[in-house]
Amino acid sequence: MTDTSTYEAPVEQVAAHERRRANPFTRRLPWWGEALIAFSFYWLYDAVQALTQSDADEAQAHGLDIVHAERTLHIWAEPDINTWATHHHFLVMLAGYDYGLMHVLATAAVLGFLWWRHPRIQVPLRNAIVVMSLAALVVYWQYPVAPPRFVVSGLTDTLVTNNILGARHVHEGLVNLYAAMPSLHVAWAVWCAAAIVLALRSRWRHLAWLYPVWTTFVVVSTANHYFLDAVAGLALAVLPLWWVTSRSRRSAGSPASSTSSRPSPSQPH
Numbered sequence: 001m002t003d004t005s006t007y008e009a010p011v012e013q014v015a016a017h018e019r020r021r022a023n024p025f026t027r028r029l030p031w032w033g034e035a036l037i038a039f040s041f042y043w044l045y046d047a048v049q050a051l052t053q054s055d056a057d058e059a060q061a062h063g064l065d066i067v068h069a070e071r072t073l074h075i076w077a078e079p080d081i082n083t084w085a086t087h088h089h090f091l092v093m094l095a096g097y098d099y100g101l102m103h104v105l106a107t108a109a110v111l112g113f114l115w116w117r118h119p120r121i122q123v124p125l126r127n128a129i130v131v132m133s134l135a136a137l138v139v140y141w142q143y144p145v146a147p148p149r150f151v152v153s154g155l156t157d158t159l160v161t162n163n164i165l166g167a168r169h170v171h172e173g174l175v176n177l178y179a180a181m182p183s184l185h186v187a188w189a190v191w192c193a194a195a196i197v198l199a200l201r202s203r204w205r206h207l208a209w210l211y212p213v214w215t216t217f218v219v220v221s222t223a224n225h226y227f228l229d230a231v232a233g234l235a236l237a238v239l240p241l242w243w244v245t246s247r248s249r250r251s252a253g254s255p256a257s258s259t260s261s262r263p264s265p266s267q268p269h
Contacts, residue, residue, distance in 0.1 A: 034115060034126065038108070041133055059144035059178035063151035066181065066226050075227050078148045078220055079155060085221035086156045095218045096164035103185045103215070110192045118199045124247055125198070128240035129191050136184050136236060144178035149223035158222045182232030183225045189215035190237040198245065 070076040085092045107129070114122035149155045159167040189212035196208040212234070219225035 034111065037126070037130065038111075041130065044134075044137060055144040055178060056146070059146040060151060062143060063146035063148070063180065063226075066145065066228050067148070067151060070226060070228060078223065078226060079152065081217070081221050082148075082155050082158075082223045086158060086161075092158050092221070093162060093164070095221050096159050096162055098215075098218050099159065099185065099222050099224065100165045100167075103188050106192055106211070107188045110195050114195060114199060121195075121198055121244070124244040125191070125195050128244050129188065131240045132187055132191065132236050133184065136179075136182055136187065139182060140179040143181065145181040145229075146178055147180045147224045148226055150177075155223040159224075180225050181229050182236045183216075183219050183229040184233065184236075185219050185225070186212055186215050186230045186233030187236045190234055191241065194237070194241045194245075 067076065070078075085095060111122070111126065111129075114125060149157045157167075158164070193208040193211050197205050216227075216230040219230060220227060
């Protein structure tokens with residue numbers, strides 16, 4: 001009598017699984033492969049930065065358009081926040097180092113944590129941040145925007161005045177001067193918070209959403225971004241993160257996931 005308790009995957013399913021294993025965008029890479037993706041993005045970012053440095057007049061005009069839009073919406077508060085921050089030395093130093101370092105360190109830490117402990121969601125989340133970052137680079141290239149400190153007089157460049165990470169001498173190497181819209185700092189912070197919420201099960205995991213809120217304060221108080229840049233950064237992150245979330249839900253309830261619990265032919269039953 002034929003044993004029907006064992007399960008053999010269809011040929012098409014096996015072939016699809018092999019294709020996924022061969023595709024770097026559908027499987028977890030070794031640590032050096034993930035690092036290579038990160039370094040490749042930074043190389044591309046520098047290349048786009050070099051292309052946009054000559055568009056100062058256009059970037060200035062776009063910045064003025066954003067100032068006008070925020071005044072129309074009654075959300076133009078960047079000068080007040082920048083002035084208030086400059087009167088609190090510890091806060092402005094904290095925000096300055098955060099602006100220069102934390103968006104890289106925090107994002108790398110979350111990526112490493114996902115790679116180590118949550119490989120099932122690490123791949124789609126890694127793809128999501130790559131997609132949003134590449135989309136931001138296209139916007140920087142096609143629509144350069146000067147930051148508030150270049151557009152409105154009276155704003156303090158807190159990174160330069162406090163020489164954060166040597167900004168007085170290597171300021172152009174610290175930030176892309178005409179890449180204000182959208183704020184990739186905020187987009188990455190939203191991604192980090194969403195990744196933590198998806199990965200953890202603790203009731204405290206939603207405190208991670210305070211990180212993009214703080215990052216919004218950081219980018220505005222340092223006179224590097226407008227509020228609308230932060231809104232654009234949030235919008236930039238929403239679509240790929242929505243795709244990851246919906247994909248995870250579908251995979252959790254798909255027949256393929258349920259068959260994974262069936263015993264293999266080599267398992268006793």
